[in-house]
Amino acid sequence: MTSRLVLLCTLAAAAAESGCDCTTLPRVYDEACADPDSHPYHGLGCNAEGKPLCRFEIMDCDGDDGNAEWKQPCYEDKKACATSPLLGCSAAGHTNLRFCGFGKYKGTKCPRASPAAEDELGVLATEQWVWDAESMAAEDAKSNPVPEVECACDSQPCYFDAACADPDSDPNKGLGCNAEGKPLCRFKDAAKEEL
Numbered sequence: 001m002t003s004r005l006v007l008l009c010t011l012a013a014a015a016a017e018s019g020c021d022c023t024t025l026p027r028v029y030d031e032a033c034a035d036p037d038s039h040p041y042h043g044l045g046c047n048a049e050g051k052p053l054c055r056f057e058i059m060d061c062d063g064d065d066g067n068a069e070w071k072q073p074c075y076e077d078k079k080a081c082a083t084s085p086l087l088g089c090s091a092a093g094h095t096n097l098r099f100c101g102f103g104k105y106k107g108t109k110c111p112r113a114s115p116a117a118e119d120e121l122g123v124l125a126t127e128q129w130v131w132d133a134e135s136m137a138a139e140d141a142k143s144n145p146v147p148e149v150e151c152a153c154d155s156q157p158c159y160f161d162a163a164c165a166d167p168d169s170d171p172n173k174g175l176g177c178n179a180e181g182k183p184l185c186r187f188k189d190a191a192k193e194e195l
Contacts, residue, residue, distance in 0.1 A: 029054060031053055034053060044059050057110075058101075058129075059074055069124065073101050082095065086108075087104070102115065115127050156187055
C-alpha cells in the first residue's frame with residue numbers, strides 16, 4: 001500500500017477525538033499535542049490528518065528551512081538517543097528525534113514505513129511511502145490503544161468498547177455506540193438485539 005508524504009500539519013482548533021485512525025502514515029495518540037507550547041517537540045507532527053491529539057510517527061525534521069520540495073523524515077527514538085546518541089539523533093534540535101530513511105540515515109529505518117525513493121537531501125514531498133498495514137495493525141493494537149473511558153450509564157447497562165472509535169471497521173458498524181452521549185461506550189447487547 002502506498003501513501004502520500006503528508007507530514008507538515010498545523011494545529012486546528014477542533015475538539016479532541018478518540019483514536020488515531022490516520023490513513024497516510026503511521027501515527028500515535030499524544031495528549032501533549034493539546035498544548036503545542038509545552039509539547040516536547042513544539043507540536044511537530046501533531047494534528048495528524050486533522051485529529052488534534054494524534055501525532056505522525058514519521059515527522060518532517062528539515063529544520064523549517066522553508067524547503068517545500070524536500071522533507072527530512074525523523075521519528076521519536078527515546079531509547080537509543082537518550083542512552084548513547086546514535087547517527088541521526090537530535091533531529092530538528094530535539095535530542096529524542098532521529099533522522100531516518102534517507103541519505104546517510106538510510107540505514108536507520110523509519111517506523112513501520114519507508115519512502116519508495118530517497119536522496120541525500122531527503123525525500124521529495126510528493127514521494128510515495130510504503131507501509132505494511134498488517135504490522136501497523138498489530139503494533140497499534142498493543143502500543144497505541146484507544147484510551148479507555150468510564151462507561152457508567154443510567155438508562156441501561158453499557159461498557160467501554162474501543163471499536164466504537166471507528167464505526168467503519170467495527171464488526172457491529174457502530175450499533176449501540178455513543179451510549180448516553182459517550183462516543184466510546186456501547187449499550188450492552190445492543191448489537192445482539194438488532195441481529
